[in-house]
Amino acid sequence: MSPLVWYKLSLAVALLAVALVATQWLWASWRERGAVSGRIQQRLFPKGETSAVTSARVTVGPLEKQLMRADIHLTQNQIVLLGLAILAILVTLQVFQGPVVMLVALFFIGSAGWVYWKVRFQNQRRTIQEELPGIIDGVLRNVDAGRSLEHALINAFDDAPPVFEPLVFRLRSAVEAGREYTRLFEDFAGIYSIPSLIMVSVSLRTTTRFGSSIRPVLQQVASSLRSQQEMRREFLAATAETRFTAITFAVLPPGLALYMVTINDQYSRVLLETDIGHKMLIVAGVLQLLGMVMIWRLIQGVGRE
Structure with a gap:
């Protein structure tokens, strides 16, 4: 075979090797995330445990979840109209300017939409991280004042920013109905990718099951968040x-x-x-x-x- 054929074969083998390594890395990352999630679920809800009350959950659809993460308030009709408008623009470009212009416009529209969503999502996460230490301090003050843990949580979230509304509404409903509410924090943490709320959920779950003190864990979470915020501000300035x-x-x-x-x-x-x-x-x-x-x-x- 000619050197050109050998070169093409070697290039194909190299690309195949790169694709195989990338696939293995993605598979390992997915397995690791699944294992971590499984351990968290096992810690929060051990097998064989039975409960007379049901657990309150933050259940939202995939589209509603993405809109909630970025604090975008659009109804289904508005989303459909927006999609139809974008489709009409792309079809018009396809007819009058050709497929290349249409693909370029699609790239810019997709990039702008993704950047807009990402920026708003990061702002939501930042708000949660900044407000969570003060909310935890409010919970501890309410507990010291003699309130129960459930009512201390509700009172501490009364003045929370709007980003906490999905959690606060379901938390208040669960407490008034006598339902188990610790999984609300886990679901809320999963929506906004807040590991600290997982620790809060674990501590609340442990307290409700064994009656242990929640104060050391909440104090540690609040202290850790404040340290992270201080380092983050210094890093942003630098x-x-x-x-x-x-x-x-x-x-x-x-x-x-x-x-x-x-x-x-x-x-x-x-x-x-x-x-x-x-x-x-x-x-x-x-x-x-x-x-x-x-x-x-x-x-x-x-x-x-």
């Missing part, structure tokens, strides 16, 4: 220039491309109406997407709890 540079590198290339296509008809005609231009757009889009993913992976730890 890396502000780096984060600004990374965001600029991610936004500037597509912005310049859009500007050049808009002001130069001849340049845009080459890109949009020739095979070479189509290939250039595809390569540029793939490289831009990979660059944005890499930059996001580099800076995603900044400010995250």
